[in-house]
Amino acid sequence: MIHSVLNKLGILPLNHGTSTGINHFSTEGATKKDIFSPVDGKAIASVTFTTSAEYEQVVQASAKAFETWRMLPAPKRGEVVRQYGNTLRANKTELGTLVSYEMGKSLQEGLGEVQEMIDICDFAVGLSRQLTGLTMHSERSNHRMYEQWHPLGIVGIISAFNFPVAVWSWNAMIAAVCGDVCIWKPSEKTPLSAIACQNLLEQVLKENNLPEGIFCLINGDHTIGELMTRDTRIPLISATGSVRMGKIVGAEVAKRLGRSLLELGGNNAIIVTPNANLDLALRAITFGAAGTAGQRCTTTRRLIVHESLYETVKNKLVHIFGQLTIGNPLEKGVLVGPLIDKDAVKAYLHALETLKKEGGKVLCGAEVLSGTGYDSGCYVKPTICEAENHFQIVQEETFAPILYLMKYQTLEEAIALQNGVKQGLSSAVFTDNLQEAERFLSGAGSDCGIANVNIGTSGAEIGGAFGGEKETGGGRESGSDSWKAYMRRQTNTINYGKELPLAQGIEFNI
16 A cells, blocks of 8 residues: 555655655765654665755755745745645645654544645635735824835755654745745655655646745755754754754854744643543543654643542553554554654663652553564553652653653642743643633743643644744744744835934934
């Protein structure tokens, strides 16, 4: 089945090589890398890494395409994005299957990720007619003042493996209707899904007689990312990944006074109060902690439960986790697929060993699966542990399905625990008490960029701005007014009179 999927998406199988998706530039002397699926450990295809010479060609092509693209009216740019959304609709099953097979998330999540791309295309199409400015009154007679927004130029997008396509689309589709051109460096762990997106996109550009450089794709390791972050021709770098990576990217871009939009790690918590609907809470906790095998930046990593409910919630969760189906994510009914690779498995085991040394207790899971169906060596059991918030391992983000349980007495204490980490992405409280909900959402409540009531930490809609505070980076992508990050603001003053009065009443007579 996977071969027919690859064929429809324009990806050649192993031993035939695969286009890097950088608009067919020469690839002589480039490094090739075989891409293996964490589902079964089999090689999927071979990808050619972009060389430094090719990178230069890409940037030059993008800069040239920008001259054409920025002059196209925004609604016309939106029309191109609309057509791409329809192309994604026509290829949703195939692209979702590839995402699932290459990354390891369940097929439902793979299809959901493509649907998220379709949704952001729809959002961007509407936005293309709403890039509004601001008119204001001047203090000077016969003067008019207003603000308008212009495209920045080239937007560099560095995406992570856990969402191989959706997060790129959040950036690229919004940036496109804003008049920017994009250069995308996907994770070297999941380049095939990116190549598939690029192949589909190139079809749309060709049908509209548009230059290929509007959307470019470069594949490679961190060295290609370093070229992007240091390149003064790229005014904005949008990077998704670990806090460690984000600090490097942010510092490099800041050195040249460029802009960076950072979406980094999360260490997300759910608070369960005595007034919670436990059925709702347990479902949200399970998906938040075990969904995508714990490899979302919004994964629920800490569970803060009122002492009166602690034993009940703990016992129910241990039972639920024991029933989770783990296996091939393409198979119907499987809820938990593999981790991305064996390095992730090592991080999972290291976290559990560290937890024990710090005094924590493993309640269930803590096992690497082997045997038939688990040939890749990347399957682990979702794990529940008892821990304290101050444990060093709890303070860190481990990209694996590990949930740390802790108890509290007062809501103020629970909020302090929730906020007591360096990351600030997503948070949630489960309560049917209005006062508790509003307290959690107040300025003295959650310090995260996302704060939910009676839904989990994971599964954001595209209509709201997505991002977090503190070491999560402060960036905002997707909906709301996030489009402003991809544009430059310009203040304009028009004098339609016959005099030249100066602001603040200053006189300068000559």
